Amino acid sequence: MNKNHLIVKIRSYSSLVILENLRFNNIVVYNFKKSGDYDFVFEVDMFNERKIKKLYPDCVILKRQGLLGRIRNSLVNKITIIALLISLLFFFDLNSRISNVKIIGTNTRLNELIYERSQELGLKKYARIPKYQVLVDIENVLKKEYVNDIDFVEVRQNGTIVSIRYQTRKDSVDIPSTNNSLYAKKNGIISHYVLTSGIKMVEEGQYVTQGTILVSDTIIDTSGNSIYVGAYGQVYARTWTIIELNGQATNDKAETFLIAMQSAKDTMCKGFALEEKILEENVLKYECTTNKYYLKIHFTCLENIGI
Numbered sequence: 001m002n003k004n005h006l007i008v009k010i011r012s013y014s015s016l017v018i019l020e021n022l023r024f025n026n027i028v029v030y031n032f033k034k035s036g037d038y039d040f041v042f043e044v045d046m047f048n049e050r051k052i053k054k055l056y057p058d059c060v061i062l063k064r065q066g067l068l069g070r071i072r073n074s075l076v077n078k079i080t081i082i083a084l085l086i087s088l089l090f091f092f093d094l095n096s097r098i099s100n101v102k103i104i105g106t107n108t109r110l111n112e113l114i115y116e117r118s119q120e121l122g123l124k125k126y127a128r129i130p131k132y133q134v135l136v137d138i139e140n141v142l143k144k145e146y147v148n149d150i151d152f153v154e155v156r157q158n159g160t161i162v163s164i165r166y167q168t169r170k171d172s173v174d175i176p177s178t179n180n181s182l183y184a185k186k187n188g189i190i191s192h193y194v195l196t197s198g199i200k201m202v203e204e205g206q207y208v209t210q211g212t213i214l215v216s217d218t219i220i221d222t223s224g225n226s227i228y229v230g231a232y233g234q235v236y237a238r239t240w241t242i243i244e245l246n247g248q249a250t251n252d253k254a255e256t257f258l259i260a261m262q263s264a265k266d267t268m269c270k271g272f273a274l275e276e277k278i279l280e281e282n283v284l285k286y287e288c289t290t291n292k293y294y295l296k297i298h299f300t301c302l303e304n305i306g307i
Helices: 015-024 046-055 067-094 108-120 132-145 253-268
Strands: 005-011 030-034 039-045 060-065 100-104 150-158 161-168 188-197 213-216 218-220 226-228 232-248 277-288 292-304
Touching (some): 015 030, 015 039, 100 108, 108 132, 108 150, 108 161, 132 150, 132 161, 188 213, 213 232, 253 277, 253 292
Parallel strands (some): 100 161
Antiparallel strands (some): 005 039, 005 060, 150 161
């Protein structure tokens, strides 16, 4: 027998069927024996491996013996190792590249503008993930270029995803103003002040209505003279807002509710600065039909109401 041979295991209900099939295909068999209820093991020349696999695709090559067998096993192992190394290289390369750039904001026009500008600044899909300082530099560029539209922008990396979160400037509220004092832009209970100058006109814990003077820019000296000092800072208060939304429902009712809640929160938080936030939420009414949903929700928030 050729020193270069295979040890093969085939599963069949009859040894005679195997032997007859191999003989018909001119495959010489050595050391044929039964190894289990339906398992048979035998040896054949290595050059018959292709024929064996064609006749019995489910056969198992238990061992390759001889010099050629060792060479082939070595090649197979090397190819496997090389393939594994290449796969690892691709894996690490993909994990060092941007998989997605997400714009998180409430203004569709700004979303498109910021996305296009971020592409120009190098934040593209499959581009190398930039260093932290590069993200900070891009953040500063966006702050400068969109200073008239946004109060806040943040560029951060999470894994292979780069997110750009921004907040639009608050819409102005018409408050009768005869000087530079701070007035309440909406009703609320005063929580606390963060002032650099000015005279508090309302104490913490007091309820105020829109238009109430909160911080005066003028003090009166002991002689009754008015001295301008300016009013600069923030006045935080607990506020209440009811938001009603109608939208398109999905096939999953739970998913639809989550989408509705997130949409309501996004609407409520539109233009919020970092210190402003939702404190409580209370669903007043929720209806979901086949195609539509309706949500009415009451928010309690902490907001800067001084303008």
